[in-house]
Each structure stands twice: as structure tokens, then as C-alpha cells.
Amino acid sequence: MSKLVLHEYSPSGNCYxxxxxAAHLGIPIERREYDILKGETRTPAxxxxxxxxxxxxxxxxxxxxxxxxxxxxxxLAEGSALIPADAFDRADMLRWMxxxxxNHEPNxxxxxxxLAYVGEAQLTDLQxxxxxxxxxAGEAAMTxxxxxxxxxxxxxxxxxxxxxxxxxxxxxVAEAGGFDLGRWPHVQRWIAAIAxxxxxxxxxx
Ligand SMILES: N[C@@H](CCC(=O)N[C@@H](CS)C(=O)NCC(=O)O)C(=O)O
Numbered sequence: 001m002s003k004l005v006l007h008e009y010s011p012s013g014n015c016y017x018x019x020x021x022a023a024h025l026g027i028p029i030e031r032r033e034y035d036i037l038k039g040e041t042r043t044p045a046x047x048x049x050x051x052x053x054x055x056x057x058x059x060x061x062x063x064x065x066x067x068x069x070x071x072x073x074x075x076l077a078e079g080s081a082l083i084p085a086d087a088f089d090r091a092d093m094l095r096w097m098x099x100x101x102x103n104h105e106p107n108x109x110x111x112x113x114x115l116a117y118v119g120e121a122q123l124t125d126l127q128x129x130x131x132x133x134x135x136x137a138g139e140a141a142m143t144x145x146x147x148x149x150x151x152x153x154x155x156x157x158x159x160x161x162x163x164x165x166x167x168x169x170x171x172x173v174a175e176a177g178g179f180d181l182g183r184w185p186h187v188q189r190w191i192a193a194i195a196x197x198x199x200x201x202x203x204x205x
Contacts, residue, residue: 002062004029004076007050009036011117013109013169014069015057016203020165021073023201025080029059037117069169070097073162082162089156096155096163099141100170107138109170111177135178142184145171149186153193160197168194173203 004022006029008015022029034040034056042054051058051067058065059072066072074097077083084090111134114123145167148155155163172191175181181188194200 001027003060005032005060006030006072007032007034007058007060007065008056009034009041010204012036012056013112013173013203014105017069017166017169018057018059018072018076019205020169020201021076021082021162024082024165024197024199025076026199027076070101070162070166073097073166077162081159082165084156084159084161089159089161093156093161093163097166099144100163100166103137104141104145104167105170107134107141108174108177108179110134111138111179112170112173113177115178116176138174138177138179139183142171142174142179142187146184146186149190154190160194164190164194169203 004027006015006018008018008031010016010031010033019029019031034046036056040046041051041056047054050060050065053067055067057069057072058067059075060066061075066075074083084093111131114120114127114131120128145155152158154160155167168191171187172195181191195202
């Protein structure tokens with residue numbers, strides 16, 4: 001495999017997903033830190049050379065750059081047990097990863113970032129106005145997760161997959177965004193099970 005470099009902001013759950021995937025697979029990754037609060041992913045050098053979309057994470061594979069956290073996890077896990085062999089289960093795993101990006105991350109992760117990293121006093125009026133909707137949508141996403149995890153130990157049946165890694169990343173730190181994990185007992189059980197797995201690394205490792 002070509003040399004791997006993760007362009008990241010280490011508190012980000014999107015970046016953590018990639019480190020967690022790599023840790024489970026025993027893949028070494030070099031890390032390069034950017035302070036997104038200082039606009040370090042918006043410089044001409046970053047936009048021109050790393051990601052024209054101005055965001056981390058970006059997984060650099062040799063001299064090629066792969067933005068989007070879930071795509072990077074998928075690249076690392078190709079051919080491993082983190083991706084189900086069965087075609088339906090594999091598509092179902094992707095279903096949860098798309099759900100994560102559309103319903104979960106824009107609410108659960110954004111509230112954590114706004115409240116725990118930017119700070120409520122620093123938010124724009126527009127951001128403040130968006131908070132109630134994000135709370136409701138984040139709670140709905142966590143409830144859906146909880147219902148699924150009440151039916152099976154992991155999101156896609158009995159086997160731990162990328163779907164679990166990608167949804168674990170922001171679910172386990174959801175309280176920093178104001179969500180009460182006590183409302184979702186199946187999610188809590190799943191978080192504890194993942195945190196106890198061999199190969200696990202924490203978000204601040
Ligand atoms: N869909 C993208 C989201 C990437 C994203 O929103 N990154 C944030 C940090 S988690 C970022 O780089 N923000 C800095 C900025 O927008 O300037 C992914 O999953 O990788």
C-alpha cells in the first residue's frame with residue numbers, strides 16, 4: 001500500500017472514523033494537523049493541493065487525495081471483515097453511512113462543534129436560529145439508531161462493520177452537543193461494546 005497521510009483536525013469525529021478504521025485493521029497512518037478554527041483548510045495551498053472543498057479529513061494515498069471521511073474508511077477497509085461479504089449487507093452498511101452523513105452528522109456533530117469548540121456566544125444569529133431544528137433532527141437520528149440497535153448487536157446484524165465505526169464516531173461524544181445518551185439505552189450498550197473491542201482507539205488518542 002502507498003504511504004498514507006491523514007490531513008485532519010484531531011477533535012473531529014470525521015477524522016477519528018478514519019483513525020479508528022485504520023486501528024482496527026492495523027494500518028499505520030501519518031497524521032498532519034490543521035486548525036479549522038483558524039481557517040487552515042481554507043488557504044490557497046490547501047484548496048489547491050489537498051481539497052478544493054476546504055475541509056478535512058482528507059486521506060492522502062501516495063500523491064492522491066481522498067476527501068470525505070466515509071469514502072476514506074471504505075478505501076482502507078476494502079477486502080476486510082469491516083465490509084460485509086454479502087451484497088445486501090454491504091449495501092445496508094452503505095445505507096447507514098449515508099444516513100450518518102445526511103441525518104446524523106449535520107445535527108449531532110454540528111451541535112458538538114458549535115457548543116463545545118466554537119462556543120455559543122461566538123455563533124452567528126443564523127447558527128443560533130438553526131439550533132432547535134438540529135436538536136430535533138439529532139434526537140430523531142439517535143432514536144432511529146437506538147431502535148435498530150434494539151434489534152441487532154451491530155447496525156448490520158451480528159458483525160461489526162464500517163457502519164458502526166462511522167456512527168460511533170459522533171454518537172459516543174453526543175453529550176458534548178447537548179444530547180442525553182441516557183435516553184438511548186441500546187446506543188449506550190453498543191458504545192460500551194465498541195469501546196471494549198480489541199484494536200479500539202479513543203478519539204483523543
Ligand atoms: N462530509 C465530510 C464533512 C467534512 C467536514 O465538515 N469537515 C469539517 C470538520 S469535521 C471541516 O473541515 N470544517 C472546516 C471548514 O469547513 O472550514 C466528511 O465526512 O468528511
